[in-house]
Amino acid sequence: MCGLVIELDDQEIHSIKPNHDDVFSRGHICPKAIALQDLHNDPDRLRKPVKRIGSNWIEISWDEALEEVATNLFDYQTNYSADAVGYYIGNPTAHNYGNLTHVGYLFAQLKTRNRYSVSTADEAPHRAVHRHMYGHEFIAPVVDLDRTDHWLVLGANPLVSNGSLMTAPGMPRRLKSMRQRGAKLVVIDPRRTETAAVADEFHFIRPGSDAALLLAMLNHLFTQNLINIGRLDSHIEGLDTVAKEILAITPERAARATGISAQSIKRLAEDLVAAKTAAVYGRFGVSTQQFGGICQWAIHLLNLVTGNLDRVGGVLCNLPALDLAAFPSLKGHRDKWRSRVSQVPEVGGELPGSVLAEEILTEGEDQLRCLLTIAGNPVLSNANGRQLEAALEKLDFMASIDFYINETTRFANIILPPTGHLEHDHYDLAFSMLAVRNITKYSEPVFDKPEGTLHDWEILTALATRLANKNGVDVRAALGHARPGGGPMVSAQRMLDFGIQTGPYGKRARHPLALTLNKLKENPHGIDLGPLQPSFPERLQTANKKIHCAPDIFIQDLQRVETELLTRPPTQSLLLIGRRDARTNNSWLHNSYRMVKGKERCFLLMNHTDMLARQLNDGDIVTVISRVGSIKVSAHGTDNLMPGVVSLPHGWGHTRTGIKLGIASNHAGVSINDLTDEKMFDQTTGTSVLNGVPVSVSASG
Numbered sequence: 001m002c003g004l005v006i007e008l009d010d011q012e013i014h015s016i017k018p019n020h021d022d023v024f025s026r027g028h029i030c031p032k033a034i035a036l037q038d039l040h041n042d043p044d045r046l047r048k049p050v051k052r053i054g055s056n057w058i059e060i061s062w063d064e065a066l067e068e069v070a071t072n073l074f075d076y077q078t079n080y081s082a083d084a085v086g087y088y089i090g091n092p093t094a095h096n097y098g099n100l101t102h103v104g105y106l107f108a109q110l111k112t113r114n115r116y117s118v119s120t121a122d123e124a125p126h127r128a129v130h131r132h133m134y135g136h137e138f139i140a141p142v143v144d145l146d147r148t149d150h151w152l153v154l155g156a157n158p159l160v161s162n163g164s165l166m167t168a169p170g171m172p173r174r175l176k177s178m179r180q181r182g183a184k185l186v187v188i189d190p191r192r193t194e195t196a197a198v199a200d201e202f203h204f205i206r207p208g209s210d211a212a213l214l215l216a217m218l219n220h221l222f223t224q225n226l227i228n229i230g231r232l233d234s235h236i237e238g239l240d241t242v243a244k245e246i247l248a249i250t251p252e253r254a255a256r257a258t259g260i261s262a263q264s265i266k267r268l269a270e271d272l273v274a275a276k277t278a279a280v281y282g283r284f285g286v287s288t289q290q291f292g293g294i295c296q297w298a299i300h301l302l303n304l305v306t307g308n309l310d311r312v313g314g315v316l317c318n319l320p321a322l323d324l325a326a327f328p329s330l331k332g333h334r335d336k337w338r339s340r341v342s343q344v345p346e347v348g349g350e351l352p353g354s355v356l357a358e359e360i361l362t363e364g365e366d367q368l369r370c371l372l373t374i375a376g377n378p379v380l381s382n383a384n385g386r387q388l389e390a391a392l393e394k395l396d397f398m399a400s401i402d403f404y405i406n407e408t409t410r411f412a413n414i415i416l417p418p419t420g421h422l423e424h425d426h427y428d429l430a431f432s433m434l435a436v437r438n439i440t441k442y443s444e445p446v447f448d449k450p451e452g453t454l455h456d457w458e459i460l461t462a463l464a465t466r467l468a469n470k471n472g473v474d475v476r477a478a479l480g481h482a483r484p485g486g487g488p489m490v491s492a493q494r495m496l497d498f499g500i501q502t503g504p505y506g507k508r509a510r511h512p513l514a515l516t517l518n519k520l521k522e523n524p525h526g527i528d529l530g531p532l533q534p535s536f537p538e539r540l541q542t543a544n545k546k547i548h549c550a551p552d553i554f555i556q557d558l559q560r561v562e563t564e565l566l567t568r569p570p571t572q573s574l575l576l577i578g579r580r581d582a583r584t585n586n587s588w589l590h591n592s593y594r595m596v597k598g599k600e601r602c603f604l605l606m607n608h609t610d611m612l613a614r615q616l617n618d619g620d621i622v623t624v625i626s627r628v629g630s631i632k633v634s635a636h637g638t639d640n641l642m643p644g645v646v647s648l649p650h651g652w653g654h655t656r657t658g659i660k661l662g663i664a665s666n667h668a669g670v671s672i673n674d675l676t677d678e679k680m681f682d683q684t685t686g687t688s689v690l691n692g693v694p695v696s697v698s699a700s701g
Ligand SMILES: Nc1nc2c(c(=O)[nH]1)N[C@H]1C(S)=C(S)[C@@H](COP(=O)(O)OP(=O)(O)OC[C@H]3O[C@@H](n4cnc5c(=O)[nH]c(N)nc54)[C@H](O)[C@@H]3O)O[C@H]1N2
Pocket: 091, 122, 154, 155, 156, 157, 158, 160, 161, 162, 163, 164, 188, 189, 190, 191, 193, 205, 206, 207, 208, 209, 210, 283, 284, 285, 286, 289, 577, 578, 579, 580, 581, 582, 583, 584, 585, 586, 691, 692
């Protein structure tokens, strides 16, 4: 969402610079933006559909490629069952509005229960909490970053990630201005991160134990009568149940589990009350751990009971120009069906990524035989990548919508490559909704669409159309525009225009701004729609319009906190956590030389004392072993990691045979997800445990 100025020299990219006029990013840029030119020029990027014959790839026509994919999807569903076909959707889908507007047409034709996405390796706990507490997955309070007096951050490193589920370009500037206005930043993390380094206060925490900390903070506020909900007091239910159920989770007990003293836990809670305004925020590190659901639930409760939910300076919902929370069909649900093999519940319409491999590998009726991946690289991003790889190899048919032959798509029979990022327009449908200010912006494509190429949404529509034909369904109806007399096919752009016009600031909604897509085009630096505003109880979508403080699924899960966190002695194993850096974006920017050049970044970080105990020297190659696998990697000592914790970045491991990533292969690294364990996931939200995985480390013989 950073504004960029891209200068062309004829049809070549001359430069990519920050746009100082952008109403939101105001001149901020990060290395990922500069890498766009490498993506655009990358000779490894596919421009035409390819088909795999053995280990060779041949270019085929769009017609042949689309027909073969559609035929296979149709045949497997006809010959076996609807669930014989499955799909996995990856992260860039959320950044590509055409995917979001059109993917539903294809899925409506498939009607499979074998649906997977990166969500359960990421933000599924947030959506679960929004759904259970506020009644809709997209009622997502965001930190009021530029106005808060006190920011408590757990398991996030915004200075590197730019913020997550909290879109805030220019984090260094924003943190500096927090400083200048006297606001306090407190960070809790097993690693003294780049963000922790500029914080006023920092605490190490044992990986996976945040549930104990957060619940004990709540417990302290309840027992000391420090609850002050304020304006929303008459719009909540179930808070007494919470107080009763967490009575035994005292700061003293949480101290043992977390490694943070009882006194500090109490003070962390009291500081939230004492601050004029405060916001508690937890992201990847507290979502993808054994109590991801409980952690996010407790964070929302802490904001609520300190009067900071839906308050200026606390956390507030964004009101975007196209509001996904206005669509009742996106409310979300849980446990409408279960997975075939392990009987785990669906969450938000998807099965946990952790069971994808077993659904393919386990024989039987409704076995998953045919898979479509869209903008995802689960072999590197999901737990136990080696097992998934073995599963993908067993599939009868696989297709991928992607422009790289990478660790995942190399198993595809056919790859359908969409246009590149500079060859289509942009509107950030998902991340505008999570921005720390209400803003809207549309960007025209930099390059014309090359002849003979298709956008993601066109590929999705073409597949949906072919399937509808085969299914004998009225194609117009299937594509959602069965108007009498028919009409032209609805493009992603027209849908966007309609969404904006009918949205909260839209022309058809008779808002004074009268937004239309044209108006956005006239304002290429974006339109500022003002600071976040309180919107509860009006925007709540629970049946009784109340905030549900004690959803059953979280209350029932408290027992697990008791047995697995508070009573059980902490493990003697080292615990593995992740690490992001500014020059990566998950698994797929390593084919850009400027993103990988310089010193090796894929190494194991380890506390000096843990190295000493194993007689390891800085730079030694070590073997890291978990329940599911082992890797060899160099280890480096640090004091910035809690003793007992080791850290590896994710998205590396470009050593697999058959990938066609020239640069990445030469800067391969190892994959942390060859160590993460698919059996470890938080069943309340389906989310994988990617932080806090028990491992052992020893010198490589
Ligand atoms: N440069 C760059 N930016 C990115 C990305 C990228 O790959 N590269 N990825 C983008 C994506 S898809 C996302 S989702 C966001 C993620 O954004 P963030 O959540 O800000 O990113 P992480 O750096 O993964 O932060 C997780 C933090 O949790 C800590 N942690 C690990 N285990 C625990 C624990 O048990 N408890 C606590 N309290 N902390 C723990 C880790 O040490 C780490 O500091 O970043 C986005 N931005």
